[in-house]
Amino acid sequence: GPKVLQIPSHQIIDMGQMVTLNCDPVSNHLYFYWYKQILGQQMEFLVNFYNGKVMEKSKLFKDQFSVERPDGSYFTLKIQPTALEDSAVYFCASSFGTGGIEQYFGPGTRLTVL
Amino acid sequence: GDSVTQTEGPVTLSEGTSLTVNCSYETKQYPTLFWYVQYPGEGPQLLFKVPKANEKGSNRGFEATYNKEATSFHLQKASVQESDSAVYYCALGLSGSFNKLTFGAGTRLAVCP
Numbered sequence: 001g002p003k004v005l006q007i008p009s010h011q012i013i014d015m016g017q018m019v020t021l022n023c024d025p026v027s028n029h030l031y032f033y034w035y036k037q038i039l040g041q042q043m044e045f046l047v048n049f050y051n052g053k054v055m056e057k058s059k060l061f062k063d064q065f066s067v068e069r070p071d072g073s074y075f076t077l078k079i080q081p082t083a084l085e086d087s088a089v090y091f092c093a094s095s096f097g098t099g100g101i102e103q104y105f106g107p108g109t110r111l112t113v114l
Numbered sequence: 115g116d117s118v119t120q121t122e123g124p125v126t127l128s129e130g131t132s133l134t135v136n137c138s139y140e141t142k143q144y145p146t147l148f149w150y151v152q153y154p155g156e157g158p159q160l161l162f163k164v165p166k167a168n169e170k171g172s173n174r175g176f177e178a179t180y181n182k183e184a185t186s187f188h189l190q191k192a193s194v195q196e197s198d199s200a201v202y203y204c205a206l207g208l209s210g211s212f213n214k215l216t217f218g219a220g221t222r223l224a225v226c227p
């Protein structure tokens with residue numbers, strides 16, 4: 001089936017540094033999402049993005065977070081500066097539409113902030 | 115706010131036995147309900163979804179009925195196989211929220227041969 005790719009699979013950085021997580025969504029999809037999963041906890045919605053804009057974000061989407069998809073390339077999540085509590089697995093997802101339409105997920109990027 | 119609660123894992127079964135993973139949800143709106151499955155090293159993938167109350171979804175021998183009165187969406191399979199070992203997530207999605215999914219904590223299933 002359709003694949004969402006995420007790069008890198010694992011990133012280790014020092015607290016205070018900037019990190020960019022990259023997502024290559026399914027080619028004809030229009031809606032893009034990031035979810036965060038802390039080890040042992042449930043996956044939680046961060047943000048969704050459509051037509052170049054953030055449509056909805058959760059309380060977890062702090063001011064240090066930003067998303068973009070310049071010129072139809074990677075859909076990125078940038079964290080600047082990082083904090084210890086940002087350590088988690090970040091899943092990217094994409095969908096063709098909304099209203100109960102299936103989201104396709106990538107394998108995740110494990111971010112470790114030291 | 116919206117929430118999903120499901121059977122706490124891990125669940126360990128022998129091949130050929132039956133599976134039930136309980137899922138209950140809370141929302142003031144009319145959700146679409148999903149079961150996703152996640153294998154090691156992969157992201158969650160859709161098992162099936164049910165958009166309407168009182169309807170059943172199924173795939174690969176798994177099934178669940180959207181019970182609006184009981185606010186439940188329990189996952190069942192009559193006879194599990196070793197290849198069913200994975201983490202199962204119940205989730206709800208609301209059409210008015212640009213497709214944001216609210217997930218349960220996940221239930222890890224291990225099936226022994």
